[in-house]
Amino acid sequence: MESWKRLLTLPALLVLHLASVTLAAGPGDYTYAGEYGPSHWGEHYDICAMERQSPIDFTSEILRYDDLDAFDFSAYDNANAFDSLLLENVRTSVKVTTNNANLFLSGGGFEENQYQLLQFHFHWGSDSTQGSEHTVDGAMYPLELHFVHYDPSYGSVNEALAHGDGLAVIGVIFEISEEDNPIFDPILNNIDQILYPGDNFTIPNFAMSDFIPDDTRYFYRYEGSLTTPACYEAVQWTVLNETLPISETQLAQFRTVFFTPEDSEAPLPMENNYRPVQELHGRVVRVNNPDLQGFIPDYVSPTEEPETGAASGLVSTCFLWLSLAVVSLWKAL
Numbered sequence: 001m002e003s004w005k006r007l008l009t010l011p012a013l014l015v016l017h018l019a020s021v022t023l024a025a026g027p028g029d030y031t032y033a034g035e036y037g038p039s040h041w042g043e044h045y046d047i048c049a050m051e052r053q054s055p056i057d058f059t060s061e062i063l064r065y066d067d068l069d070a071f072d073f074s075a076y077d078n079a080n081a082f083d084s085l086l087l088e089n090v091r092t093s094v095k096v097t098t099n100n101a102n103l104f105l106s107g108g109g110f111e112e113n114q115y116q117l118l119q120f121h122f123h124w125g126s127d128s129t130q131g132s133e134h135t136v137d138g139a140m141y142p143l144e145l146h147f148v149h150y151d152p153s154y155g156s157v158n159e160a161l162a163h164g165d166g167l168a169v170i171g172v173i174f175e176i177s178e179e180d181n182p183i184f185d186p187i188l189n190n191i192d193q194i195l196y197p198g199d200n201f202t203i204p205n206f207a208m209s210d211f212i213p214d215d216t217r218y219f220y221r222y223e224g225s226l227t228t229p230a231c232y233e234a235v236q237w238t239v240l241n242e243t244l245p246i247s248e249t250q251l252a253q254f255r256t257v258f259f260t261p262e263d264s265e266a267p268l269p270m271e272n273n274y275r276p277v278q279e280l281h282g283r284v285v286r287v288n289n290p291d292l293q294g295f296i297p298d299y300v301s302p303t304e305e306p307e308t309g310a311a312s313g314l315v316s317t318c319f320l321w322l323s324l325a326v327v328s329l330w331k332a333l
Helices: 006-007 014-017 038-044 182-188 247-253 290-295 309-332
Strands: 063-065 086-091 094-099 115-122 141-149 167-177 199-202 219-224 234-238 245-249 285-287
Touching: 038 309, 182 247, 245 309
Parallel strands: 063 285, 167 234, 167 245
Antiparallel strands: 086 094, 086 199, 094 115, 115 141, 141 167, 219 234, 219 285
């Protein structure tokens, strides 16, 4: 299975709304195309036009090494850490809600915050060349999963949305595999129960760790927002470095659900439910994998400024002229 590390090495109502980064995959008038599509969200939702928006493109020049400790996902092995799992078509995504979950993030540089799991949901494309919300040097992937957590010390999800560290979302990227991935069975075996918006179905409990890669040591961290309206800038984003597999057959099953109600004259298949990457506005991405230092010009710490291309070029030019001068002097002797 190819990791992101190797890829990079190659050059209340509000609670319901939140429950879907979609926390926002809930009821609303936004869409993924047309007048209310992503390019117009900022016209209808002011926060969507602000400067800490998600998703983003992970390019080498924005990476900064930081010694963040690894996550401990051991609690996610417990399939009985919640009352039940509710599978839902929330109009813009397929979501699984963990009812009364007693699962908390541990580690990962969040020592001062504890984040409780609310739900997870998916973003995918109409074909396997697209679908992920986060990209790597412009490259997209066919599916992205978001585990959505909130900080209960703020008292409620509503209050957490008012704070820059109120939410923590773990992103997991999927790549195409020739074989079906059995972790999807509880969801895809029941996908025909949630074909239309508002449909929901209780599915058998399973451990959340099924959807967590084996290697969780390395990840990407940045400050961002919900990726759907109202785009609250309250998210500490983490995208895991290692990927998981999914087959073309399984992706096709996700595309059998609909954006539109059952009584629509022409039901619209749910696909391409991803927001395009947003401007960085000076943000950087912290990475805890020292092997990624090579992608940072003249490697700097998170608190230092990278050397500019002009300065670097000047040093190289001076070195070249000095070398030529030495050679000329040697010949003259």
